Amino acid sequence: MTQSHSTLRTEDGAGWGIGLPRGLAQAVTRLAGSEVDDPTLVRDALAGDQDAFAALVARYQKRAFWIAFHVLGRVEDARDVTQEAFARLHRSLARYDFARSFYTWFYRIVLNLAIDQLRKHKSSRAASLEDFGGSLPDTADDRPPGAERDETQGLVWRVLDRLDTKFRAVLVLRDIHGLSCREIAPMLRVTHATVRWRLHRGRQMFKEHWERAVERSDG
């Protein structure tokens, strides 16, 4: 499972090592893009190899950021959560259970931090629209290219914001990030059946809110 996921990250991991010193960039690119599996990188990092940890960061930072972003809806918050998640990972790397999937363990850290942050800033969703190009235009004629998509995204965030955190987390992980229910269950520390039920309820609520929001915006 870990290996296949690592391969998946390799495919969208172009540009690793950008902005790093030349030697480190080469090492990180080599490790992050290679078939070196996660447990090996963790072992090397624990042995003091900083390049191995840099490779782990390069391999998982995008996914961690997007999970945090889809839960929080704000770039700055997602960035802070991603940084904090890797800092915690670095501190507690010795606690990693090699019998389990690394990314499940790490995503749980990211998700917990994002959910905590979301609870703190639950009402700040309206301000997040600035991440999508500022205020929404009033008429269709004035819309610049891509504005319709921004508007749709703003609507999606508003609908997501209406959902309870536990439904929203499952919806983000399953429908946006494509993780399976069996992968999500250990991340949220719930059973597989609970994930399926939350997914069903979350989708149902999202659909109801979405249809109402679209009707209102069309009207």
Added chain:
Amino acid sequence: MTRQSEPHGRRCRWTRKRLSAFAGGDLSAGGVAAVRAHLVACPECRCELGGWLRARKALRPDGLDGVPDVDGAFFADLHADIMARVGEQPMGQVAASGSPVRRRWLAAAAAAVLLFAIGLWSVQAWSPRHGMLDRSPMPMAGTAGPPGHAPGSGLQPLGGDVELSWDGTGEGHGLMGRLRLRTLERESLRPPVRSVGEAVPDPEQVEDGGLSAMPTELPATAPRIRPDRPR
């Protein structure tokens, strides 16, 4: 009854319960086939499926990932920031000693166990055979109560002639007081200690069977003994 012969409403209910999973790709192959078969014949359920698909389309990852200024340079900066931050802290610091919350819980649990053990020891150590919980009731001596009072009103604890008071020596108060009281109980229950040279009277040698040694005035609550009746 097979599914094909089921009433239309029941088949619709069965299908609509599964439309969310059908649109999300979470249904088994058998479920997908059954839902498809119903959708072909039911325009209402097809319309319902349209709503599910539109909601699912809104959550497409490619539609939500298009955020300005989040590109390769953004992630390179993020990587550099993360590595700079983790470079300031030693690796495995928390793992070596546990999280602060866990440490606090462990310390509280250890303190509670220690307090309990000390309490148990302090009770048992002073009186190994008579713990605080299994102590027998205090023996009472019967004396004649004041005239006009109910029988038993003159009962006094054995050893009750010792006045327990707080005199600053630690006796007669709290645990020490209970200890002293218990010692007095034991002493009062022991047979009288005679000195080495003192003769012990033999009850059979005494003419009246030792009855003369009995007190002439028995307390009102004491059992009566008939001298003419062999025991």
